[in-house]
Amino acid sequence: MSLPTLRQLLELPAFRKAEVLAGESQLGQQVTWVHVAEVLDVGRLLSGGELVLSTGIELARATPEERATYVRSLAEAGVHGLALELVQGLREVPVEMLWAAQALEFPLLVFRSEVRFADLTRAAHERILRPKIQEEEPALESVLEALVETGRSTAFLHSQLGPVLSLPERPRRTLLSTLEALLAAQFNIAEAARKLGVRRQSVYYRLEQLTGMLGDLDLPERRLGLWVALELWKRFFYTLSIAPP
Incomplete structure (x- = not known):
């Protein structure tokens, strides 16, 4: 099995509305899984390589320092990207989160209209779990x-x-x-x-x-x-x- 890069996931139809705000140089990192998480300390539960999806409900209630710390904690946990839906909790990305992501070259993505996280995770996991046929050596x-x-x-x-x-x-x-x-x-x-x-x-x-x-x-x-x-x-x-x- 060959893991897809974040860039390859963004090419999937389900991710067509995603907008990259930071960390574009890191889109070549491979993604191991996609998690939907709202808690701010989710980094301690992850193993690295994940793409985290969030509606930003908890982030909307957090202080500026907590928001910046949240981004840094994801990067330190080895997470390969954060995607925010700017519909319910947040309507814009807080500037402190954007600055932290830019400073760390951490991929920060946004969806500016409502998306079904179930569709995103299903499409991503189908791609992650799909065996890759090597282009240089066809099957058989x-x-x-x-x-x-x-x-x-x-x-x-x-x-x-x-x-x-x-x-x-x-x-x-x-x-x-x-x-x-x-x-x-x-x-x-x-x-x-x-x-x-x-x-x-x-x-x-x-x-x-x-x-x-x-x-x-x-x-x-x-x-x-x-x-x-x-x-x-x-x-x-x-x-x-x-x-x-």
Whole structure:
């Protein structure tokens, strides 16, 4: 899992209304979690790397010194940003908080209209928890390379897709593209049909053909093998002397 930076979270649709008032140079820091907190001593409860969301209700009641101390305590706790909703508690960022954030280069964000914190946390946590596919090494790349380097690629490919690969170009291309769409849609016929731009009846018919040629396609390990074989076929068919799509 690769954690997103604060800048990447701000690019999410849920955060589109956020305005950065301070700490722009620190937006490249990775965010570990997003917390909604109103208490002024929340820093002692955090582990570092968080983005804190607040309506500023308690801050509105605090003294100027308490507000500045609050910002400093978040920075000292390793928090990577504070986002304030300027609707209920505060209507503007108190100058002492802004000065403290600027002095510390601490990311201070504001929402000047009402936002749903539930939407913000959900979007952020989905991004934080999402595994990252390395751009420099696409998914399955190491598996495909290992099959090729050990000389097992041809045997594996034909063990998984052999009957389909032996077809003439047009039916081979049609069935393999259908199989890929089915795998990507987890065998949801309607979704695969939309992706292929054909009627569901056509997908049902092709699936019947695929099952007849390749056998049972329901087992998870079988589907994984087919997915690897399809990627192998697409990336290495010239090396393997297999007709292209």
